[in-house]
Amino acid sequence: MRPENYQAISQPASNEYELNFGPNHPGIEGNYAFRVKLNGDTVVSARADAGYLHRGFEKLMEGRLWIQNIALVPRICVPDPVPMEVCYSLAIEDLCGLEVPERAQWIRVMQLEMSRLAAHLFAFGGHAATTGMYTPMFWGVADRDLILDRFEELTGGRVYSIYNIPGGVRREVPEGFLGRLSSLLDYLESRLPDYDSLFFTNQVFVKRARGVGTLTQEKALKWGVTGPNLRATGLAFDVRRDDPYLVYDRLEFDIPTEQGGDALARNLIRRAELKQSIHILRQVIERLPSVTGPIRAPIPNPLAWNVPAGETYTRVESSKGELAYYIVSDGSDKPYRVHVRGPSAMHAVQVLEKLAIGSRLEDIAQIMFSLDACPPEVDR
Amino acid sequence: MSKDLNIWLDNLLEDIESVQFRRKSSRRVRVDVAAEALPALLELLQGHASYVHLSAITCVDWIEEDEFELIYHLWSYEAHSLVSAHTRIPRDPGVYLSIYDLYQPAAFFERDIHEMFGVYFEGSPDMEKFILTEWNGPPPMRKDFDSEAFVNQTFEWEEYRPKWLEEIEAEGGGITTRPEDVRR
Amino acid sequence: MSELQKIPVQSETTTVGGSAKRTNPLAHVFDDLMNFCRARSMFMLHYCTGCGAIELPPAMTSRFDMERLGIQPMVTPRQADILLITGYVSVKTLKRIILTYEQMAAPKYVIGICSCTVNGGMYWQSYATAKVLKDYLPVDVYIAGCMPRPEAVIEGLKDLMDDIKTGQAENWKRYFQNYDHYLGNQQKLFGEDWQTPTDIIAEARHYGLMTDNTLGEHTALLEKHQRPLEALGMRLKNREKQARE
Numbered sequence: 001m002r003p004e005n006y007q008a009i010s011q012p013a014s015n016e017y018e019l020n021f022g023p024n025h026p027g028i029e030g031n032y033a034f035r036v037k038l039n040g041d042t043v044v045s046a047r048a049d050a051g052y053l054h055r056g057f058e059k060l061m062e063g064r065l066w067i068q069n070i071a072l073v074p075r076i077c078v079p080d081p082v083p084m085e086v087c088y089s090l091a092i093e094d095l096c097g098l099e100v101p102e103r104a105q106w107i108r109v110m111q112l113e114m115s116r117l118a119a120h121l122f123a124f125g126g127h128a129a130t131t132g133m134y135t136p137m138f139w140g141v142a143d144r145d146l147i148l149d150r151f152e153e154l155t156g157g158r159v160y161s162i163y164n165i166p167g168g169v170r171r172e173v174p175e176g177f178l179g180r181l182s183s184l185l186d187y188l189e190s191r192l193p194d195y196d197s198l199f200f201t202n203q204v205f206v207k208r209a210r211g212v213g214t215l216t217q218e219k220a221l222k223w224g225v226t227g228p229n230l231r232a233t234g235l236a237f238d239v240r241r242d243d244p245y246l247v248y249d250r251l252e253f254d255i256p257t258e259q260g261g262d263a264l265a266r267n268l269i270r271r272a273e274l275k276q277s278i279h280i281l282r283q284v285i286e287r288l289p290s291v292t293g294p295i296r297a298p299i300p301n302p303l304a305w306n307v308p309a310g311e312t313y314t315r316v317e318s319s320k321g322e323l324a325y326y327i328v329s330d331g332s333d334k335p336y337r338v339h340v341r342g343p344s345a346m347h348a349v350q351v352l353e354k355l356a357i358g359s360r361l362e363d364i365a366q367i368m369f370s371l372d373a374c375p376p377e378v379d380r
Numbered sequence: 381m382s383k384d385l386n387i388w389l390d391n392l393l394e395d396i397e398s399v400q401f402r403r404k405s406s407r408r409v410r411v412d413v414a415a416e417a418l419p420a421l422l423e424l425l426q427g428h429a430s431y432v433h434l435s436a437i438t439c440v441d442w443i444e445e446d447e448f449e450l451i452y453h454l455w456s457y458e459a460h461s462l463v464s465a466h467t468r469i470p471r472d473p474g475v476y477l478s479i480y481d482l483y484q485p486a487a488f489f490e491r492d493i494h495e496m497f498g499v500y501f502e503g504s505p506d507m508e509k510f511i512l513t514e515w516n517g518p519p520p521m522r523k524d525f526d527s528e529a530f531v532n533q534t535f536e537w538e539e540y541r542p543k544w545l546e547e548i549e550a551e552g553g554g555i556t557t558r559p560e561d562v563r564r
Numbered sequence: 565m566s567e568l569q570k571i572p573v574q575s576e577t578t579t580v581g582g583s584a585k586r587t588n589p590l591a592h593v594f595d596d597l598m599n600f601c602r603a604r605s606m607f608m609l610h611y612c613t614g615c616g617a618i619e620l621p622p623a624m625t626s627r628f629d630m631e632r633l634g635i636q637p638m639v640t641p642r643q644a645d646i647l648l649i650t651g652y653v654s655v656k657t658l659k660r661i662i663l664t665y666e667q668m669a670a671p672k673y674v675i676g677i678c679s680c681t682v683n684g685g686m687y688w689q690s691y692a693t694a695k696v697l698k699d700y701l702p703v704d705v706y707i708a709g710c711m712p713r714p715e716a717v718i719e720g721l722k723d724l725m726d727d728i729k730t731g732q733a734e735n736w737k738r739y740f741q742n743y744d745h746y747l748g749n750q751q752k753l754f755g756e757d758w759q760t761p762t763d764i765i766a767e768a769r770h771y772g773l774m775t776d777n778t779l780g781e782h783t784a785l786l787e788k789h790q791r792p793l794e795a796l797g798m799r800l801k802n803r804e805k806q807a808r809e
Contacts, residue, residue, distance in 0.1 A: 055654065056691055059521055137621075159619065160710070378511075525691075531691060537695065537696065
């Protein structure tokens with residue numbers, strides 16, 4: 001081409017490409033999207049796009065009775081619904097000054113730890129699937145199903161149990177349940193070496209996940225990261241230990257930490273927490289038969305129950321991080337304001353956007369699953 | 381060490397005049413401040429009293445008093461205590477300062493409150509719609525927005541005529557009390 | 565043989581209904597064979613639209629094992645047969661579901677899992693969810709529950725397989741035949757300038773599925789707002805050619 005014929009055409013940076021890492025994608029946990037700008041294979045910027053799962057929970061909860069919201073509340077976090085129910089019940093008990101009987105508190109701790117086991121098995125199973133290793137995913141989902149069987153026996157529902165109400169729990173533990181739970185824990189413990197050799201210490205996975213999505217402790221504190229993601233950077237903070245609720249101050253458990261802060265460290269933390277949850281459950285199983293008493297504190301007629309006016313902020317450690325409820329009551333039979341602060345509100349939006357920059361396109365799915373970012377908690 | 385920090389904080393907050401302070405339990409403190417003084421209080425808590433974790437920002441719509449109440453919940457890893465700082469802003473302009481330069485997690489909550497309540501935070505990095513991108517109506521969490529009325533206007537319901545009901549109606553019976561009349 | 569007869573030739577005008585006359589008494593054998601094979605090899609689109617999606621991994625993996633029935637997840641809508649709407653549909657997701665549905669190749673089936681697709685379910689008071697799914701898309705099977713167990717999901721899929729084998733699962737044709745009705749509901753929810761990249765009217769004309777209900781007042785609105793795809797114009801100014809002229 002002759003130089004005098006050359007006309008420079010203005011066009012955008014020709015090596016930048018915008019991709020809709022959209023809601024219909026197996027690498028996204030749930031229904032969530034990103035707008036990713038790529039330079040070849042490397043991510044230059046990422047913008048989260050939420051709202052696909054928005055149901056307006058906080059508005060719905062203002063229009064229903066206090067007891068009706070128990071049915072709505074577990075649906076906010078789908079893989080790990082029990083901490084939501086427990087947190088809501090604890091908040092109402094705080095407002096009313098209800099004293100939960102001791103047996104109900106031990107049963108609640110048992111449910112919370114079972115739910116934590118199920119959620120961690122699902123989380124690292126999902127992470128294995130994003131790296132292409134489908135066998136740990138099949139194992140994780142199958143072992144989680146055995147825990148869901150125990151939930152079904154105890155509460156009647158596999159996923160959404162609706163078993164905790166303000167004042168206690170709804171039904172007594174069935175006959176022989178503790179024996180079956182104990183043998184399930186033995187089975188899970190015997191499976192851990194298999195998981196280790198196939199997944200956690202497998203060089204294929206270790207090389208793939210090391211250095212991906214590294215968080216330092218200062219960045220984690222600045223960005224509001226909580227839960228296993230914060231513990232993977234070295235800070236041993238757990239709501240069960242530092243802001244205890246129910247009977248956690250009487251139980252013995254360690255808070256595992258790791259130093260790496262990358263996807264591998266987060267998975268190792270989840271594996272260590274599996275062991276700790278099994279340890280807590282064994283203590284509960286040992287203690288529960290000797291704790292007798294009612295399973296429910298008496299509450300007035302739920303269909304015409306005026307909770308005293310006030311406000312409260314209750315926190316619980318869910319499997320993903322710090323879960324908090326802020327409830328304002330104006331003395332009527334419906335809540336005035338319920339604000340749900342899910343742990344993924346931080347992880348799925350700001351942390352994921354910032355960690356994705358500089359990583360490769362195939363690592364975004366890994367980062368999302370290793371942070372255990374749950375989109376329904378962002379959207380509510 | 382952490383207990384001393386709590387005692388020091390209690391004494392300090394009691395001394396400041398424009399701040400109303402109440403310790404609800406060993407780990408929960410409620411502080412009420414005027415809207416102009418809140419950023420200074422948050423800076424004090426973050427810098428000097430180790431309250432580095434912003435747990436949430438909540439907005440409550442007190443429509444009868446024509447005010448929005450903003451509540452900032454701060455947690456300290458060292459003192460193991462939670463401070464909830466309450467402040468009120470008038471409902472009409474519904475504008476407030478952003479605390480993004482102090483606490484980065486505030487960006488998410490301020491964006492959320494902006495699209496749900498309509499409160500504008502000056503200085504927040506991103507006030508664009510996030511969850512309600514396909515929503516063209518008023519801010520839905522305000523108390524003057526009736527969700528059920530909106531639904532009855534916009535959506536149609538499924539026809540429900542089961543056979544057993546038709547058989548009962550053929551014999552002269554039927555539903556005497558509709559569900560809408562029972563609900564308050 | 566009858567399948568070949570169904571493909572319209574260019575010179576034919578559009579006919580209502582679309583199927584050519586069958587003169588061969590054994591024509592249905594091929595149809596039955598196609599339906600038999602189709603029922604046993606269904607690919608479901610792996611799009612987790614709502615909370616019911618948490619019971620899909622147990623249904624897909626070894627405990628309840630959908631794969632022995634021939635049902636496998638598929639990531640792209642172009643090669644999927646079943647669109648599973650697992651749970652409630654928020655307005656934002658409904659737009660993407662309609663786009664996805666129109667991209668799928670016929671014959672395609674829609675299954676509404678959970679009670680929220682039937683009549684709004686638990687979120688009936690919510691301003692952000694769509695209440696009745698079959699106003700926007702033709703639905704073949706509903707599986708009620710909140711959420712249905714994996715065995716219930718497989719039971720519903722087996723019902724769909726039976727419907728396909730007997731030739732009753734033809735609801736995808738209803739989308740073309742009643743496009744005006746569906747488009748009207750979609751425009752009521754999304755606004756008057758709602759449009760998708762797929763040209764449904766041209767497809768209905770091509771497959772011979774056009775009826776009096778395909779065009780109407782709502783498609784007239786669509787024509788007003790439709791923007792045709794423009795070719796990318798990238799040209800260099802040719803100074804030499806201009807100098808010669």
